[in-house]
Amino acid sequence: MPSIIEQIASELNISNASVSRALNDRPGVGKDLRERILQRARDLNYTPSLIARGLATSQTFAIGFFVHEKPNLSTQTDPFYGEILHGVEQVCAETDYHISIATLTDAILTAPADFRFVRERRIDGMILAGPDIPNHFVVAMLQSGIPVVLVDNKLDHSPINCINSDDDRGAYLAAKHLVELGHRSIGLIAGPEHWSSNARRVWGYTWALQEVGLTAPIIHVDRTTIDSGKAAYYQLVSEHPEITAIGAVNDSMAIGAIRAAQDEGRRVPEDLSIIGFDDIEWAAHNSPSLTTINIPKRQMGKEAARRLLSLLDDPEAAPTEIIVSVQLVKRESTQERS
Amino acid sequence: MPSIIEQIASELNISNASVSRALNDRPGVGKDLRERILQRARDLNYTPSLIARGLATSQTFAIGFFVHEKPNLSTQTDPFYGEILHGVEQVCAETDYHISIATLTDAILTAPADFRFVRERRIDGMILAGPDIPNHFVVAMLQSGIPVVLVDNKLDHSPINCINSDDDRGAYLAAKHLVELGHRSIGLIAGPEHWSSNARRVWGYTWALQEVGLTAPIIHVDRTTIDSGKAAYYQLVSEHPEITAIGAVNDSMAIGAIRAAQDEGRRVPEDLSIIGFDDIEWAAHNSPSLTTINIPKRQMGKEAARRLLSLLDDPEAAPTEIIVSVQLVKRESTQERS
């Protein structure tokens, strides 16, 4: 059975080349012949074989979306990467590109040297998502020769194409919000100091408070779960009972803090205002619902895909960091200091 | 630049065919020549071009994982398909298969007739996930000629390869649990009657209660969100104030019911026991934490992948429905009737 291209060619007594040209919208075929070819192709329900095309052009029209398997700082209870992936899908759906996914396991992360992981997938480019993908792996991928875009991550000492949320500003907004509500004794609940987005959030808080002459006690804990939020809360209020508002470095911890406060018999927000960060799905469903900083995950995915696609056109483009802006979402867990 | 296969062939003064045979572990090449070929391949860091191989064999070593975009019955606030996908990944990671994903949009769902969607992807098989993928689409995919496995779905009148959770039994267990706690006035909160998993859950409840001579009032609402859980709660208790326990058809609704009860000043579980279904991530973090029926999502993904892979070997195998068993998870939202 001949391929559809061949069939059209023979039916119309022309060459494969002309059919291919017409189908790909390339010059070199006359107006009305082109029309007849396209018509016939439609009738025959022609779908190009991306795989044959791939062999011929060494383009696969697939991109990889690879996420680190460990739950990260902000995604304990949230389909964080699911949302990002959705964004990637949305922009790819408008193109010919397909998405090939994989989870980055430790095995892959520790043995990137042979490029096997990327080469066997035959992808044109890749998106790497997750804050704790080790630098050395990113560097290795960069050397594989295909474009790389990072999401929720960056490289330590050199510029790279990446998409990140505006953590500094988000934290700044959060602090500002608390200050505007009249709070003057504000405590901070933070995760491990060396996580970069954590550090940036702490920095944003500190900066905003400093602007109005305030300094905040900071509790660092080594995880960012609900339970560590509780623990941080207890430590914070025992050291600083005068506090009327708490900023948490992510929503899970904020929710933990709310629980702990409620367990102690303090009302949120009447006695204590608490604000989170991330706007995970449950933030809106918590009781009280959580005031927080929204990260536009889907948009991050879209930006990542767009960046990657444009890189595919021009691989030499200079590395750019895209910072998506975040937004304060006022809900029930914060109110004016009484 | 010659391909690596050609390079090895010429270095060793043999033919491409022998190299290919050795690489693919096929008979027809002598023991020690084979060894030398493999050795050289390792040295050269050979990675087969799946795309060239695909052209030659018309196997792509990729499967599609396609999920319906609408949030379904049970996944409002839960990375349901994320977990399933994880399972799929885990088993694929042990094979040569890659995963190509896409979201089934309405546009795709309504125009499947041309197979464009599946053909252009050049996949060897596909997993379709989501309870409300229309029958006609599934049928169309079946006719595309490649194996199809359904997850969280089935076909109305003909057998098909699918993976589902044991909804009847789950509901049975839930009801049994309430009965064993001493409850005799039990109400049911359910979603739309025509959703099949919903119907099976209602059926399981009814059956278990009937076994001990009980019948339960059932409230059907048209969505399965937290808010509709609240609404259903109010309707239920206004019509049946004597009720001491509530079974909800999914966790979101159960949580809604808990909220509503708490708002009314009733304590859960002291005054009212409430049990959910699904065991979404938040169930464990709710206060009180939610007693519910756990669906092993990851395992469903694994089963789906395994089924698909075996179908790839033997496409003629008879359609099988795999039902994964569910489990009662006792937490805080239920207790003995006081």
Next chain:
DNA sequence: ATATTGAACGTAAACGCTTACGTTTAAGGA
């Protein structure tokens, strides 16, 4: 000793497209 067999290996076509290059043809310029 010859005939038979099968393992080892080579040849070359095929998979479905793209594309560099060559040829034809008609239009436009002098």
Next chain:
DNA sequence: TCCTTAAACGTAAGCGTTTACGTTCAATAT
């Protein structure tokens, strides 16, 4: 009218594999 030019189209090689079919040759059977 003849020459130039470019658009239209054809030719055929090539992308990296696999595989049906041939060939060679040594081992075994007779």
